[in-house]
Amino acid sequence: MKIATIVVAIAVLFIASTIYTQQNKKLDTHLVELTAPFVFGRFNLPEDNPLTQESVLLGRRLFYDPILSSNNKVSCATCHKQALAFTDGLKTSVGVSGIPLDFNSMSLVNLMWGPKHFFWDGRASSLEEQAIIPITHHDEMARNIEALIVDLNNDETYKKLFKQAFGNISAQNIAKALASFQRTLISANSRYDQYLRGEISLTAIEEQGRKLFMAHPDTKVVLRGGNCIDCHSQFLTSGFGTMFDGFSNNGLDNDQTLQPGLFTLTQNEAHRGLFKAPTLRNIAVTSPYMHDGRFATLQEVLAHYNGGIKRSKTLSPLIIEADNIPKTQNVHISLNLNDNEIAAIIAFLHTLTDEEFLANRAFSDPFIAENSDD
């Protein structure tokens, strides 16, 4: 029996639920129907923000609405474009101020799984907490929340949508709606998912890449490997969900150039230079790569892992000890994969592209949908 083919319904279909708003006014809402592969594992929703159709509908509209920015030109979707798996194709993102941000935009997918800390350095601990940060950040959307609430209250559509979802318009409810919409961004139909479900087989080179991706090299038993699985562990979502296991130092910088990373949040020196291992889902469409967008292609990423690793005091031991030929002392850290093996891993990474997700109308700009006939 193929366990991967079992699909579980996450939330019960259209069950009317009664939710009390802050004013203790009763609202009749409907839970969202979602399905995700069994292999994704369990997830938790915050008790005070159940996933309802009303909040998702509102969140989708807010996500695509430049009303969230001070110059009425930047929406969440400016930096998170669906066709690019909700990234923006830039080295580092640019918002209302025109000054490039410090970071590369992150893909928004399968956010109910994987590390429970958001941003490259993990400084937001929930999607609700995260949502307000870009809205108020002076370089991103630079919006005064009180002024935004006034403007939303002057808009009849928003007044109605907020009433249906939560009762009233508040910063907290804006955040809840955005979080709810983003939780519905589930990708589970890449060629690799289809392979896991037994629906297709991979080509020879993709299969070779899959095996290399999954294997930690062991020179004693002559097992060749790319070592990727050590950190991109649940690469359907990527990174471990517990504590800070989803964060590591993958050798981008030496001690002199090491960025703070997770240290920003924890103030723990052992966390300096650790960043969130992002999802590799749809990785073929989310270039450029790494927290600062330093690599333009997957070829460059693989060249980094194969021979470009920089040593520093927090470099992951999983990288230091991984090698495909027996190590002599003090050699430069290298996986020692050959060109064919590198090409195979890249071919495998392409199987993680989920075309259905990238074109799913439920995630698209509702303003365009409203203005078109079909």
Ligand code: HEC
């Ligand atoms: C100006 C571009 C820009 C805008 C506008 C923007 N984002 Fe982002 N987003 C980014 C960048 C860059 C990062 C990574 C930032 C970091 O790590 O500090 C990010 C990270 C995130 C993450 C973290 C994902 C993860 O896996 O940790 C979420 C969630 C997110 N954004 C949602 C939103 C929402 C919701 C909005 C609208 C309210 C929004 N973003 C607006 C650029 C932007």
Ligand code: HEC
């Ligand atoms: C020691 C843990 C570790 C190992 C091993 C590892 N990675 Fe990573 N990977 C990370 C971390 C952490 C990041 C983010 C680093 C950053 O931006 O600072 C990352 C980033 C990436 C990115 C860029 C993602 C993006 O959205 O920008 C790709 C692609 C990638 N890794 C592929 C691989 C492949 C392929 C392998 C195997 C050859 C591999 N990784 C092995 C931890 C690891």
